[in-house]
Amino acid sequence: MRIVIQKVSKASVTVENKIVSSIGKGMLVLVGIEDADNDEDIDWLVKKMLNLRIFDDENSVMNLSVQDVEGDLIIVSQFTLQASTKKGNRPSYIRASKPDVAVPMYEKFIQKTEDTIGKKVGTGIFGAMMDVELVNDGPVTIIIDSKQKDF
Template sequence: MRVVIQRSKQASVTVDGLVTGAIDSGYVLLVGLTHDDTLDDVQYVAKKVAELRIWEDEAGKMNHSIVEHGGAILSVSQFTLYANTIKGRRPNFIDAARPETALPLWEAFNDELRNSHGLQVETGVFGAMMDVSLINDGPVTIIVESKPK
């Protein structure tokens, strides 16, 4: 499992002209899943996202988590995080999980952030063409991956 965290001041996802999710201060999460990911990966990465200290404290040091800072999550499924570009000019996505595997894991990830960590989670639409708009705060962009297997 691979998640790109973008700390944002404001973000939204639009599908077919309709806003499906929007947040003010928080994280935009681009979530990629591979075919051997499990609920253990989901729980590990959700905990890491919730507890990662990338918000400034009073001294200006990155010392607060999103839970401590406050804020919301905008979670966007993105199979292209597992693009393989080693050979040729067209990426292949053989490492990305098939939709029947990825969708339940993405939903479980979002539920884990909500239920175990108390975060407000807005989402895009799984498998849809989405317009993602954000104002990156910092900019701060961090990649989190599940434990190696």
């Protein structure tokens, strides 16, 4: 499982000209799922994501987590995060899970996040064409892959 975390001052997801999620200060998280992913990947990534110290403290040092600043989250499924660009110029998405695997994993990731922080998170709509808008604060963008825990 691969996630891209963007620290935002605001973010939103629009589907068919309707805003389905909107937040102020917090994180926009893109999630890419592959068939080899399991509950351990979810648990590890949610813990890592929610404890990542990327928000400024009173001394303008990135020393606080999204939980510390009571920030909000939007979690969006994005199969293209599993793209392979090894051969040619057209990405291959063969590693990306099909909906029958990806949807339950995406929903578990959202539920684990909500259970951990004790509040709802915004989401996209799985499989929909989405317009994702954000103001990246910093900019701060972090990529975490559960298959590379030793990095």
